């Protein structure tokens with residue numbers, strides 16, 4: 001499996017994200033996204049069979065190029081990776097979620113939710129001021145109804161911000177009726193954000209509340225943050241004059 005980037009930097013400005021802090025440089029072309037996979041295949045000498053569009057950038061903010069990439073990557077004459085082996089992650093560009101649903105592509109939609117209500121989400125994710133939680137979840141319902149696909153909700157666990165029992169209960173209520181799975185991700189310690197990841201016990205409690213309320217949830221294993229080498233951290237460290 002490989003996580004690829006769709007832009008250099010990102011316009012969305014999520015406050016807990018190293019990439020968001022570094023700003024936006026440019027969109028990637030379909031050929032450049034394909035080349036990320038080809039280069040990795042050459043490096044490791046193995047075929048990549050699963051792709052997640054979850055690296056730098058917001059895929060639906062570079063929609064035309066991402067759609068073309070999806071055609072090329074899944075084509076028998078391209079990399080021949082089936083749509084069911086592709087996940088696309090978005091922070092919630094609602095109009096594009098409706099458009100994507102109507103294309104019935106069979107890929108997995110992964111939604112970066114990270115908060116159960118507008119108060120917390122608007123504080124951490126500026127996109128929520130344009131499309132709020134209710135509008136986003138309505139679009140997600142439409143997506144799973146039209147495609148029959150389960151939606152994966154990403155939830156970065158930030159100590160003291162969105163990880164209380166009340167947040168877990170509110171999240172469970174909000175997701176009722178959507179075919180959903182929640183991925184809990186201990187947030188990366190990004191220099192300058194002041195955010196800290198939730199502790200093991202909090203993660204366990206949060207997961208237990210969701211499961212008790214009928215929402216399946218898993219805690220994602222994170223790699224590389226101890227050496228500032230996970231999501232967006234290497235680029236940021238490089239920009240700040242560190243050695244990579």
Ligand code: SF4
Pocket residue numbers: 010011012013014017018019020021055056057058091112
């Ligand atoms: S979390 Fe995703 S959408 Fe938000 S700033 Fe980071 S890369 Fe962009």
